[in-house]
Amino acid sequence: MPQLEFRIGDVVQLRKPHPCGGTIWKVVRLGADIGFVCATCGRRVLLARSTAERRVKKFLEHGPVIGIAFSDAAD
Numbered sequence: 531m532p533q534l535e536f537r538i539g540d541v542v543q544l545r546k547p548h549p550c551g552g553t554i555w556k557v558v559r560l561g562a563d564i565g566f567v568c569a570t571c572g573r574r575v576l577l578a579r580s581t582a583e584r585r586v587k588k589f590l591e592h593g594p595v596i597g598i599a600f601s602d603a604a605d
């Protein structure tokens with residue numbers, strides 16, 4: 531099973547729809563937890579990396595490889 535590689539700016543489809551009905555999310559934060567913003571309602575959530583990897587159905591778009599510009603310094 532290949533490990534998923536998240537990058538800032540990735541656009542992913544998750545298996546479980548958000549309460550707003552949206553399934554498309556954008557990756558905005560990397561670390562032990564992955565931050566996603568719902569493309570439909572704009573709500574931000576954090577998922578543990580292992581949880582996020584299980585929930586991703588497919589990648590729709592990949593962010594740039596040099597995606598560290600927006601990572602949190604606290605990580």
Ligand SMILES: [Zn+2]
Nearest residue numbers: 548550568571
């Ligand atoms: Zn939503």
